[in-house]
Amino acid sequence: MERENTMEQAKARLLQAAEMHVAFDGWSEASFQAAIADSGVNPGLARALFPRGGVDLAVAYHHAGDAAMAVALAARDLTALRYRDRVALAIRLRLEAADKELVRRGSTLFALPHHAIEGAGLIWATADAIWTALGDTARDVNWYSKRASLSAVYGATVLFWLGDTSDNNAATWEFLDRRIENIMQFEKLKAGAQKSPGFQALMKGPLKILERISAPKGTSDLPGKMKG
Structure with a gap:
C-alpha cells in the first residue's frame, strides 16, 4: 500500500509539474522532460509511470478531470434538478475545472490519426464517468446508447x-442546452415509434438481437458480451 501511495504521489507531482509547460510545448516529450526536472521524480520511475511521455501525461490529465468532476458532482444536491439538468451540470463542472489551453493541446494531440482512437476512447470514458456519477443503472443496450449520445454531446461542446x-x-452553456434538447427530442421520437405496431413488426428480429446485448462487467469485459 505504501508503495502504491508513493507511485500515485509521483504521478501527481509529474502531472502538476508538466501543466505549466504544456501551454508552450504541448503534451510532448519536451514537457515530459521538463516535468521530470521540475518535480524531482527519478527519470526511470517517471518513464515507468508514463512510458509514452507526454501522451500518457495527457491521458492522465483527462482522467484526473473525470475524477474531479465526479467528486464535484457528488458534493451537489441534485434532487431538485431534472435529469437533463443533471447531465448539463456534470458537463459544465467537467469543463469549468479544466484549463482551456491544456485541453486545446490535448485535442490537437488526439486529433492526430495515430492517436484518434485513443482520443475517442477518452471522450467515451468521460461519458461513462458522468453516467456512473449520476447513478445510471442500465445494463442492456441502453448502457451503450446513453454513452454514445453523451459522447457526441460532450465532444461537440468541448469543441x-x-x-x-x-x-x-455563457455561449457554451447555451450550446450545451441546445444539444441536450436535441437528444431529448430524438428520445421522445424514438419512444413514440417503438410503441407503433408497424415498428414492432418491422424490428422484431433486430430487437431480439439487441435484447441479448449486456453492459460490460469491467475493463476486461469491454466492449460487453452477447447473452446466450
Missing part, C-alpha cells in the same frame, strides 16, 4: 468551448 470568448463561457 465549441475551446473557441468560446463569451463572458464566463
Whole structure:
C-alpha cells in the first residue's frame, strides 16, 4: 500500500509539474522532460509511470478531470434538478475545472490519426464517468446508447468551448442546452415509434438481437458480451 501511495504521489507531482509547460510545448516529450526536472521524480520511475511521455501525461490529465468532476458532482444536491439538468451540470463542472489551453493541446494531440482512437476512447470514458456519477443503472443496450449520445454531446461542446470568448463561457452553456434538447427530442421520437405496431413488426428480429446485448462487467469485459 505504501508503495502504491508513493507511485500515485509521483504521478501527481509529474502531472502538476508538466501543466505549466504544456501551454508552450504541448503534451510532448519536451514537457515530459521538463516535468521530470521540475518535480524531482527519478527519470526511470517517471518513464515507468508514463512510458509514452507526454501522451500518457495527457491521458492522465483527462482522467484526473473525470475524477474531479465526479467528486464535484457528488458534493451537489441534485434532487431538485431534472435529469437533463443533471447531465448539463456534470458537463459544465467537467469543463469549468479544466484549463482551456491544456485541453486545446490535448485535442490537437488526439486529433492526430495515430492517436484518434485513443482520443475517442477518452471522450467515451468521460461519458461513462458522468453516467456512473449520476447513478445510471442500465445494463442492456441502453448502457451503450446513453454513452454514445453523451459522447457526441460532450465532444461537440468541448469543441465549441475551446473557441468560446463569451463572458464566463455563457455561449457554451447555451450550446450545451441546445444539444441536450436535441437528444431529448430524438428520445421522445424514438419512444413514440417503438410503441407503433408497424415498428414492432418491422424490428422484431433486430430487437431480439439487441435484447441479448449486456453492459460490460469491467475493463476486461469491454466492449460487453452477447447473452446466450
